[in-house]
Amino acid sequence: SDLQFWSKVLPKHFRAWQFDIRNMKNRDKLVRATPDLLDEFRGLKRQAAIIILDRDKDPCIQAVLNSFDPVTLDAARKQPMTERFLHICVAIRKIECWYLADAQAINTVISGAAWESPADTATCSGKHEIEKLLQSRSRTPIGYNEIDFAKSIAPKFAPRRAEIRSASFRYFWQRVSTICAA
Numbered sequence: 001s002d003l004q005f006w007s008k009v010l011p012k013h014f015r016a017w018q019f020d021i022r023n024m025k026n027r028d029k030l031v032r033a034t035p036d037l038l039d040e041f042r043g044l045k046r047q048a049a050i051i052i053l054d055r056d057k058d059p060c061i062q063a064v065l066n067s068f069d070p071v072t073l074d075a076a077r078k079q080p081m082t083e084r085f086l087h088i089c090v091a092i093r094k095i096e097c098w099y100l101a102d103a104q105a106i107n108t109v110i111s112g113a114a115w116e117s118p119a120d121t122a123t124c125s126g127k128h129e130i131e132k133l134l135q136s137r138s139r140t141p142i143g144y145n146e147i148d149f150a151k152s153i154a155p156k157f158a159p160r161r162a163e164i165r166s167a168s169f170r171y172f173w174q175r176v177s178t179i180c181a182a
Contacts, residue, residue, distance in 0.1 A: 001146035002052070002095055008154035014180045020046065027053050031067045038075065038086060048179045050087045052172065054094045061090045081175075082182055089172035096126035099149075101166035105156040106130075109149070112137050117165040 003023040010019045022037065024030035034051055041049045058064050065073060065088065075086040091098055100106060103117040113133045118124065131144045163170040 001150035004147055005095065005150040005154045005157075008151070009157055009159070010176070012155075013159060014176070017180055020044070027056070027064075027067070034068060034072050034086075038072070042085065047182075048085055048087060050089060050172075050175060050179075052089050052091060052095075054091045055168075056094065061092075064090050082178070087175045087179070089175060090168060091172075092122040092166070092168040093124065094126040096130055097121040097124050098162060098166055098169040098172075099153050099157065100124050100126070100129055101162035101164070101169055102153075102157050103165075104161060105153050105158065106133065108156045109153045110134060110137055119165065121166045122168065 003021055006019070006021050010017075010021070020041070024033055030051065030053060037051075038049055053064060055061060055064055065076075068076070068088070072086065076084070076088045078084040078086075098121070100115070101117055101121045103115050106115040106117075107113045110130075110133050113136070115133060127144065127146070130149065134142045134144060159169075159173050163173055
């Protein structure tokens with residue numbers, strides 16, 4: 001679902017840029033593959049590497065970061081940030097909390113929904129919240145298909161609206177914007 005979402009959202013908002021989006025299937029595999037991905041992206045002369053992972057049930061962002069090896073973490077902490085190649089961004093809960101930060105997109109995709117984003121969607125249950133919204137709009141049980149939902153929300157999603165309601169999304173979007181503006 002992440003691949004479907006980002007392959008539509010990033011090129012729409014950064015038309016002059018090419019993105020090489022990889023789907024590593026799960027966080028453990030992504031963490032293990034990060035050093036090789038960095039070498040590959042550097043070899044391909046990419047401007048930057050951005051790793052996005054979900055916090056899931058970890059107690060804090062630092063717990064997620066601690067899953068990376070020290071060399072990778074050093075690369076992600078290089079200062080100044082404008083000279084940094086690796087950027088690690090953690091979606092609080094799951095990417096669905098980032099979707100929920102754009103109430104207008106949610107209400108457009110889930111016809112008849114009246115979703116109002118909380119002050120910060122880090123308080124949302126993410127996927128469960130979307131499932132509840134879908135169920136409330138249907139007379140028959142509907143299964144939540146992450147890929148189909150990502151495809152449908154991507155064209156409606158407005159990062160500027162989502163930044164207001166998700167601190168973790170804002171952190172990610174500012175990193176991407178800064179890299180593309182440099």
